[in-house]
Amino acid sequence: MSAPILELKELDVFYGPIQALKKVSMHINEGETVSLIGSNGAGKSTLLMSIFGQPRAASGQIIYRGTDITHKSSHYIASNGIAQSPEGRRVFPDMSVEENLMMGTIPIGDKYASEDMERMFELFPRLKERRNQRAMTMSGGEQQMLAIARALMSRPKLLLLDEPSLGLAPIVVKQIFATLRELAKTGMTIFLVEQNANHALKLSDRAYVMVNGQIRMTGTGQELLVNEDVRNAYLGGH
Amino acid sequence: MSAANNSAIDIKRSLIDAILAGLISLIVFGPIVGVVLDGYSFNLQPTRVAWLVAGVMAGRFLLSLFLQTEKGLSILQGFEGGGSGVHVLAPDYKSRLRWIIPMLIVIAIVFPFFANKYLLTVVILGLIYVLLGLGLNIVVGLAGLLDLGYVAFYAIGAYGLALGYQYLGLGFWTVLPLAAIAAAMAGCILGFPVLRMHGDYLAIVTLGFGEIIRLVLNNWLSFTGGPNGMPVPSPTFMGLEFGRRAKDGGVPFHEFFGIEYNPNLKFLFIYIVLFIVVMAVLYIKHRLTRMPVGRAWEALREDEIACRSMGLNHVLVKLSAFTLGASTAGLAGVFFASYQGFVNPSSFTFFESALILAIVVLGGMGSTVGVVIAAFVLTVAPELLRSFSEYRVLLFGVLMVLMMIWRPRGLIRISRTGVTPRKGVAP
Numbered sequence: 001m002s003a004p005i006l007e008l009k010e011l012d013v014f015y016g017p018i019q020a021l022k023k024v025s026m027h028i029n030e031g032e033t034v035s036l037i038g039s040n041g042a043g044k045s046t047l048l049m050s051i052f053g054q055p056r057a058a059s060g061q062i063i064y065r066g067t068d069i070t071h072k073s074s075h076y077i078a079s080n081g082i083a084q085s086p087e088g089r090r091v092f093p094d095m096s097v098e099e100n101l102m103m104g105t106i107p108i109g110d111k112y113a114s115e116d117m118e119r120m121f122e123l124f125p126r127l128k129e130r131r132n133q134r135a136m137t138m139s140g141g142e143q144q145m146l147a148i149a150r151a152l153m154s155r156p157k158l159l160l161l162d163e164p165s166l167g168l169a170p171i172v173v174k175q176i177f178a179t180l181r182e183l184a185k186t187g188m189t190i191f192l193v194e195q196n197a198n199h200a201l202k203l204s205d206r207a208y209v210m211v212n213g214q215i216r217m218t219g220t221g222q223e224l225l226v227n228e229d230v231r232n233a234y235l236g237g238h
Numbered sequence: 239m240s241a242a243n244n245s246a247i248d249i250k251r252s253l254i255d256a257i258l259a260g261l262i263s264l265i266v267f268g269p270i271v272g273v274v275l276d277g278y279s280f281n282l283q284p285t286r287v288a289w290l291v292a293g294v295m296a297g298r299f300l301l302s303l304f305l306q307t308e309k310g311l312s313i314l315q316g317f318e319g320g321g322s323g324v325h326v327l328a329p330d331y332k333s334r335l336r337w338i339i340p341m342l343i344v345i346a347i348v349f350p351f352f353a354n355k356y357l358l359t360v361v362i363l364g365l366i367y368v369l370l371g372l373g374l375n376i377v378v379g380l381a382g383l384l385d386l387g388y389v390a391f392y393a394i395g396a397y398g399l400a401l402g403y404q405y406l407g408l409g410f411w412t413v414l415p416l417a418a419i420a421a422a423m424a425g426c427i428l429g430f431p432v433l434r435m436h437g438d439y440l441a442i443v444t445l446g447f448g449e450i451i452r453l454v455l456n457n458w459l460s461f462t463g464g465p466n467g468m469p470v471p472s473p474t475f476m477g478l479e480f481g482r483r484a485k486d487g488g489v490p491f492h493e494f495f496g497i498e499y500n501p502n503l504k505f506l507f508i509y510i511v512l513f514i515v516v517m518a519v520l521y522i523k524h525r526l527t528r529m530p531v532g533r534a535w536e537a538l539r540e541d542e543i544a545c546r547s548m549g550l551n552h553v554l555v556k557l558s559a560f561t562l563g564a565s566t567a568g569l570a571g572v573f574f575a576s577y578q579g580f581v582n583p584s585s586f587t588f589f590e591s592a593l594i595l596a597i598v599v600l601g602g603m604g605s606t607v608g609v610v611i612a613a614f615v616l617t618v619a620p621e622l623l624r625s626f627s628e629y630r631v632l633l634f635g636v637l638m639v640l641m642m643i644w645r646p647r648g649l650i651r652i653s654r655t656g657v658t659p660r661k662g663v664a665p
Contacts, residue, residue: 086547093541150548151548
């Protein structure tokens with residue numbers, strides 16, 4: 001495969017005196033779906049946010065398509081092809097679905113806005129029904145779809161998803177992962193941070209397991225899915 | 239239906255309400271009204287207290303009874319269901335405003351022919367506050383940055399005219415754009431240190447900034463004249479002055495056009511220019527809210543983290559809000575100075591900032607129409623209440639409390655026309 005689209009080298013991140021990430025190294029290749037699983041407080045979200053420079057890495061390097069982005073500002077990173085759907089969705093509550101999607105086009109301008117919006121409505125037909133509704137009035141699942149669609153509106157080369165299954169009913173989670181699978185088939189590079197190891201591992205080409213700020217294990221999704229330790233820790237032993 | 243409801247009226251509850259209200263009013267009015275100082279001793283005035291308490295109790299009883307009727311219940315429900323946030327209209331929604339706006343313009347044009355000088359000055363003051371309200375509305379209403387020192391930019395505009403005339407010989411027309419630029423730069427300077435702050439902390443810093451400007455103006459005697467203030471030149475029209483006699487042998491306006499001298503001419507002129515500026519600002523603001531930067535402001539108000547994760551440069555967005563808001567205040571300051579013919583620091587106290595903020599909050603955060611109405615209400619109301627001059631601030635306060643009870647989200651809830659992608663631009 002070609003050179004990795006994103007590479008983290010020995011990343012250290014601190015929250016004040018607390019070290020949240022310890023020498024984390026990983027890479028994501030173009031077109032791959034990679035997931036990062038781990039329990040609460042393992043540092044998954046921190047890893048995702050530090051790609052965006054918030055918090056900044058104390059040492060180590062983040063290389064995106066050959067450039068070192070460790071010290072670049074968040075908006076630079078976002079406008080150069082990395083999009084994320086943040087933890088807890090964070091859609092704009094007082095904006096309609098269409099306006100939320102329009103906000104997603106900010107990094108690239110609204111040249112492709114109407115075309116992309118139609119694409120999003122095909123991907124998430126539910127959003128089309130609610131196109132003029134305020135985001136606040138929608139269900140959690142719909143908001144999650146909106147958050148993902150909004151991230152996709154900037155035509156990213158790399159999509160970061162932070163816990164898309166957070167607080168959603170199993171059936172909705174299934175729908176969302178089905179959509180993600182469709183998305184992965186189109187060649188989108190996806191980096192998924194998840195607690196729901198079962199769904200995440202089934203979807204991913206490769207995965208990393210994070211414990212206490214360190215990468216403990218890595219392998220293909222299938223390998224980890226049958227791994228005894230992973231099963232015990234994250235899949236409830238069944 | 240109504241009979242069933244009527245029988246449900248609970249007189250006992252109303253009585254209890256009335257007694258509770260009576261007790262509270264006794265506590266409140268007892269010491270204030272009932273005890274009158276007389277030299278070193280005091281007189282008790284129980285009858286006055288009794289009347290007041292009786293009035294409150296009767297009022298509370300009637301109110302309580304009314305709220306149990308069908309109509310009252312529906313009003314109560316209205317309070318609870320107040321609804322929240324922005325009301326998004328369909329993108330092709332045509333508002334009634336397109337009839338109202340031309341009508342208002344016609345009224346504004348006809349108005350000066352009927353107005354006397356007093357009325358004209360009141361309306362000018364109202365328009366100045368509309369301008370201030372619109373400016374602060376960008377900062378507080380749209381971008382969600384609580385600015386308590388907004389009056390500083392207003393002062394910069396006003397003093398810009400006074401100082402520019404005193405030291406550089408600049409006139410109204412030169413200063414008008416310069417003051418806007420100066421205030422915008424001040425907004426930018428204030429914006430930088432407060433970028434990392436939110437909510438309360440931001441409010442405190444901006445409050446400090448407002449006070450700093452006022453204190454500098456107050457204490458720099460040799461430059462600003464301190465509390466004595468400074469004179470401000472009258473505006474001119476193409477170099478023609480509005481006085482009875484022009485300085486330096488020039489031709490005054492009325493002689494040049496061969497009309498009779500009218501002492502209102504200066505105010506009429508300010509009114510016309512101000513009206514045009516307000517219209518221009520309204521239009522610009524209307525366009526801005528539909529542009530990406532307007533959406534970015536609103537997005538920033540709603541969720542800063544989401545904004546940043548989407549690649550919005552929050553520094554630029556915040557600074558642009560501060561800058562645009564400040565420049566509007568600078569414009570208002572120039573008009574205020576030439577309307578008064580004199581500036582001194584006592585016009586730019588914290589109370590003024592609070593009043594402008596009240597205009598924005600009462601008008602409905604982010605709602606343009608609401609701000610315009612609130613600006614007029616809050617400037618015209620004190621004028622109408624002049625005959626109650628001693629109770630003016632009290633009545634003002636009561637008015638604000640009532641408005642907040644009836645319209646907790648401001649006079650006009652923001653309704654925004656939804657945004658859709660432009661058609662025909664996709665390749």
